[in-house]
Amino acid sequence: MKYCVSPILRALGILFAAALLTPFAIGAQAPAGPLPAAQPQPSPSSAASPQNQPPRTETRTSILGRWKLNLGESDDPRKKMEDARTNRPRSGNGVSIAGFPIGGHGGNRGGESEEEQQRTQNVIAPENSIVLAQKDPKDPEVDLTDDLNRKRALFTDGRKVQKPDPKDDSYEEIAAHWDGSRLVTDEKGPRGGKMSRTFELSYDGAQLYLTLRLTVGRSNTPVDIRYVYEPAPASASPANP
Numbered sequence: 001m002k003y004c005v006s007p008i009l010r011a012l013g014i015l016f017a018a019a020l021l022t023p024f025a026i027g028a029q030a031p032a033g034p035l036p037a038a039q040p041q042p043s044p045s046s047a048a049s050p051q052n053q054p055p056r057t058e059t060r061t062s063i064l065g066r067w068k069l070n071l072g073e074s075d076d077p078r079k080k081m082e083d084a085r086t087n088r089p090r091s092g093n094g095v096s097i098a099g100f101p102i103g104g105h106g107g108n109r110g111g112e113s114e115e116e117q118q119r120t121q122n123v124i125a126p127e128n129s130i131v132l133a134q135k136d137p138k139d140p141e142v143d144l145t146d147d148l149n150r151k152r153a154l155f156t157d158g159r160k161v162q163k164p165d166p167k168d169d170s171y172e173e174i175a176a177h178w179d180g181s182r183l184v185t186d187e188k189g190p191r192g193g194k195m196s197r198t199f200e201l202s203y204d205g206a207q208l209y210l211t212l213r214l215t216v217g218r219s220n221t222p223v224d225i226r227y228v229y230e231p232a233p234a235s236a237s238p239a240n241p
Contacts, residue, residue: 058231059205067208067229068129074227084223126227
């Protein structure tokens with residue numbers, strides 16, 4: 001006896017079989033383990049928070065103010081002087097740069113006394129901190145005070161300055177002139193050689209460059225030693241930047 005299966009029952013059977021096979025197909029395609037959680041995204045307000053911004057370097061528009069030495073970016077005066085000594089022919093026991101004996105053998109550095117050595121060291125060695133002050137923009141006097149409370153009065157009006165007291169280094173008058181925004185001194189070294197100091201701002205106003213220029217030999221070849229200074233707090237004293 002033949003049984004006739006209706007089209008409706010046949011369709012129900014196909015749907016039932018498909019329902020049984022669907023979970024196995026999904027399990028074969030899904031990756032093992034739990035799905036990774038979504039990473040939280042920073043909100044716009046937290047990304048722009050001032051606490052996340054790097055500190056801004058103070059900038060200035062004038063050489064005046066308090067400054068502290070940046071030793072890492074400054075020239076090494078010993079190396080500069082040694083390079084100059086190496087590149088110059090020897091004369092006697094040593095070589096003189098702007099009147100500063102820097103070569104030679106023996107303890108007296110080419111016949112230089114201990115007092116002369118000390119004066120040379122005082123000229124070449126950089127100050128740890130300085131203050132440049134001017135009472136009025138038209139005032140011809142700019143005062144330079146260092147961390148040892150030594151005052152240098154820089155006069156830019158061409159007046160005849162007083163000779164320094166060799167027994168007192170706390171005060172000295174120095175001739176100077178303005179070269180645009182740069183302040184340049186006209187000095188003599190401890191033994192009569194020419195020298196100058198130039199004070200100028202970096203291009204971005206974030207640093208002060210103090211360039212000590214010495215002249216070498218009869219040809220007056222210049223040797224520059226640059227010291228780099230950064231702004232110091234206005235409340236700091238020269239001795240405690």
